[in-house]
Amino acid sequence: MRKLSIFLSLLMFVSIVIWQPQNAYADELSGHMHESGLRYLIAKEALLKDENGSYRPNDTVTRGEFATYIAKALNLATKNNITFTDVPDTYVFADEIKLAATAGIITGYTDGSFKPNAHISREHMAVMLIRAVDYLKIPKGTSSITFKDNATIFKDFRQDIAIGAQLGLIKGSSNGMFLPRDNATIGEASTFIFRLIVLADSVRQNPTSPENNNNNGNSGNNSGSNNGNTATYIVKEISNGDLVEKQAFASFEAAEKAMSNHSLVITHNNKIIKMTSGHVVTNNYVALYSENIKDQMAVAASTEMEYLDSDATQVKVRLAGHVGYLKQADVSLIPSGLMKGRSYYTNENGEIKHTLYDYKSNKYAASYVYGKAPSFMKQGEKYFSWDGINFTNANGSSKGEAYNYYQFLPARAKTQYTAEELDQYILQKLAEVESSGASLYKNATTKSKLIGLGSVLKEVEVNSHINAMLILALAQHESAYGMSDHAQNLNNLFGLYVYDTNPLNKKFDSVEANIHELVEKFLQPNYITPGGRYTNGAVVGSKAMGFNVKYASDPFWGAKIAGHYYRAEKALGFKDASNPYKVAVTTTAGLNVRPDASTSQSPLYTFNKSNMPVIITDASLNGWCQIISDKPYTEPAYISLDYIKVINTVR
Incomplete structure (x- = not known):
C-alpha cells in the first residue's frame, strides 16, 4: 500500500502486494508500493x-x-x-x-x-x-x-x-x-x-507553471503569458487514432466554445485538457478530496477514473462513486477514440480475474484472481467496472451487480476454521511459495513469521471479534508470507509505522504483539468502530466502501486481500462460503443502531454515512432486523429494515 509521507494524515501503514509465484494471474510487482x-x-x-x-x-x-x-x-x-x-x-x-x-x-x-x-x-x-x-x-x-x-x-x-x-x-x-x-x-x-x-x-x-518557475511560489494562470508569448489552446480532432490540429485560441474559454462535436479535444502544451468522453488516469500518487464523504483519499498512480468535466487547471473525476477534482498536471485525459487499453474483468473457469493495464508502458501489466465469477459473466467476454461492484460491457451497457463475498464480508464475522486448520493452510502455502524458487521465499517453511499463528489469530477472533482469516489474509498480503524484511527483522507483519521510502523501523517483541497492535491501535478504533477516524465500513472493500477507502492508495487493495482469503478457502474446502453470513448495506446516513428492536432506548451508535455493510442474523422482527454490532459489543444490535439493502454476495 503506497503511503506517501504527504498522505500520512490519510494512511496508517504500507500496503505491499505480494507475488503469487505459481499464480499466472499476477507477478511479484502487482500492487507493490x-x-x-x-x-x-x-x-x-x-x-x-x-x-x-x-x-x-x-x-x-x-x-x-x-x-x-x-x-x-x-x-x-x-x-x-x-x-x-x-x-x-x-x-x-x-x-x-x-x-x-x-x-x-x-x-x-x-x-x-x-x-x-x-x-x-x-x-x-x-x-x-x-x-x-x-x-x-x-x-x-x-x-x-x-x-x-x-x-x-x-x-x-x-x-x-x-x-x-x-x-x-x-x-x-x-x-x-x-x-x-x-x-x-x-x-x-x-x-x-x-x-x-x-x-x-x-x-x-507546462514550462510556465509556478512550480516550474524556480519554485518561487508565485501564482500562475495557464491562460496567461508564456515568457511574453500568448499561450495557445488548440482544438484538435481525433481521426483514425491520431490528433489533427483544427484551430488555435488565446484562451481556454474560446477553445471550449469551438468544441462542436464529440471527436474534438482541447490541448495545451501538447497535453489534452478537455474532451467529451473517455477516462482519466493519475500520473502519480495524489490526494483526491471526495465531495461524497468530505474527506481525502489517497489514490495510486495509473488509477483509472471516470471523466466528468475539466477546465484549464483542473479535472472533475469520479472514482468508485466519489466525486472530486484533481490538477491537470496530476492526470492524463484519454479520449475514447485514443484508448489503447483498459483494465478489465473476465470469467476464467468460474473465477473472476482482473487484468490491469499499465498506462506508462501501454501494456497489460498484471492480473489476479480474487473469487468466484458472478453468474452474469460469460467466459470469453470482457467486463468493466469503476468500483468492482457494478459491471458493464465495452459499450457501457449494464451487465450486473456483484459483491465479492470475501471483499464485502464484515470484519466481525467468524471463520469456520480452527487454529489447527489455519496452521495447516499456512504451512501448505509456505511450501508452495518456497517451491517457486524465488529467493525471497527460500526456507519459508522454517523461517516464515506466519508459522504457528493459528492459535493467536483465533484468540484475537474471540477476544476482539475480528475474523481470524481476515487478519491472516492481511498478514500474507503485507509481509510476503512472513518473509519480508520487516517481518523477519522487526516482527512487523503489516508494515505498521512504515511511511513512504523511510520506515520508522519499530521493532515488536513478537508477531503476536504486532497483531495486537494492528487490532487495538489501527483496525478497532480507526477502521471498524463506527465514528472512527477512517471508518467507511467494516470490510476490506474497495474505494467505494470499506478499509480500502482510506487504508491503501491501491484501489484494488481490498480485492487482493479478498483473493488471499479466497485461496485459503479453496485450499481448505470452502467452509465459510458453504455457511455464509447474510450481508446488507445501509441506504441512508444518520441511521441509528439500537440495543433492541424499537426506538424506546438510546441508540448504541449511529452510522454517519450510508453504504455501511452489516451482518444480519435475524430479519423476522416485524420491521427490524438483528445484526452483529460493529462496535465492540457482545449483545445483538438492531436496525430498521426500511434503511438497508440485502446484497447477494458471490462466493
Whole structure:
C-alpha cells in the first residue's frame, strides 16, 4: 500500500502486494508500493530479472545499479573516456556508469574508484538526483527545507537534499528525519527516478507553471503569458487514432466554445485538457478530496477514473462513486477514440480475474484472481467496472451487480476454521511459495513469521471479534508470507509505522504483539468502530466502501486481500462460503443502531454515512432486523429494515 509521507494524515501503514509465484494471474510487482517506478524501469530495460526470475524490489540497491537506472531512464547516449579503477570494461554496468559519469550525474571517490557494488546511501542518491535535475535543465532555485537530523547530513549535500525535497523527489520519514546514511531498496530507487521523470515531463509540458518557475511560489494562470508569448489552446480532432490540429485560441474559454462535436479535444502544451468522453488516469500518487464523504483519499498512480468535466487547471473525476477534482498536471485525459487499453474483468473457469493495464508502458501489466465469477459473466467476454461492484460491457451497457463475498464480508464475522486448520493452510502455502524458487521465499517453511499463528489469530477472533482469516489474509498480503524484511527483522507483519521510502523501523517483541497492535491501535478504533477516524465500513472493500477507502492508495487493495482469503478457502474446502453470513448495506446516513428492536432506548451508535455493510442474523422482527454490532459489543444490535439493502454476495 503506497503511503506517501504527504498522505500520512490519510494512511496508517504500507500496503505491499505480494507475488503469487505459481499464480499466472499476477507477478511479484502487482500492487507493490513502488510498482509504478519498478514497471517504468522495466519498460526502460533498466531493471532485469535475476537468475531466479525476480526483480528483487525489496533488495538494497547498489551504486552501479542506480547509475544504470539513471542512464536508461534519461536515455543517455554520450560517453567519453572517463574510467574508474574498479569498473573494468567487462563489468556488467560499465557502459551505463560511463554514460552517467559523462553527463556529470555520478562521480567517483578520491582514490579513483566508484565502488559500483556498494549499497548507495540516501544522501548520495539525493545528490545524484539533483545532478540529473541539472542535466535536464529543470529550474530548481534554492530551498530552506531542513530535516530534524540535518546535522548528520554531509554539509556539502544539505542544499541538494533540501532542493530535492522541495521538488518532491525525496521525502523524509514520518517524524521529520531524512536518515542520510540509510540505504534504499531497488523499489525505493525506482520511485525516486520515476518522480524525476514525472517532474521533467511536467516541466516540458507546462514550462510556465509556478512550480516550474524556480519554485518561487508565485501564482500562475495557464491562460496567461508564456515568457511574453500568448499561450495557445488548440482544438484538435481525433481521426483514425491520431490528433489533427483544427484551430488555435488565446484562451481556454474560446477553445471550449469551438468544441462542436464529440471527436474534438482541447490541448495545451501538447497535453489534452478537455474532451467529451473517455477516462482519466493519475500520473502519480495524489490526494483526491471526495465531495461524497468530505474527506481525502489517497489514490495510486495509473488509477483509472471516470471523466466528468475539466477546465484549464483542473479535472472533475469520479472514482468508485466519489466525486472530486484533481490538477491537470496530476492526470492524463484519454479520449475514447485514443484508448489503447483498459483494465478489465473476465470469467476464467468460474473465477473472476482482473487484468490491469499499465498506462506508462501501454501494456497489460498484471492480473489476479480474487473469487468466484458472478453468474452474469460469460467466459470469453470482457467486463468493466469503476468500483468492482457494478459491471458493464465495452459499450457501457449494464451487465450486473456483484459483491465479492470475501471483499464485502464484515470484519466481525467468524471463520469456520480452527487454529489447527489455519496452521495447516499456512504451512501448505509456505511450501508452495518456497517451491517457486524465488529467493525471497527460500526456507519459508522454517523461517516464515506466519508459522504457528493459528492459535493467536483465533484468540484475537474471540477476544476482539475480528475474523481470524481476515487478519491472516492481511498478514500474507503485507509481509510476503512472513518473509519480508520487516517481518523477519522487526516482527512487523503489516508494515505498521512504515511511511513512504523511510520506515520508522519499530521493532515488536513478537508477531503476536504486532497483531495486537494492528487490532487495538489501527483496525478497532480507526477502521471498524463506527465514528472512527477512517471508518467507511467494516470490510476490506474497495474505494467505494470499506478499509480500502482510506487504508491503501491501491484501489484494488481490498480485492487482493479478498483473493488471499479466497485461496485459503479453496485450499481448505470452502467452509465459510458453504455457511455464509447474510450481508446488507445501509441506504441512508444518520441511521441509528439500537440495543433492541424499537426506538424506546438510546441508540448504541449511529452510522454517519450510508453504504455501511452489516451482518444480519435475524430479519423476522416485524420491521427490524438483528445484526452483529460493529462496535465492540457482545449483545445483538438492531436496525430498521426500511434503511438497508440485502446484497447477494458471490462466493
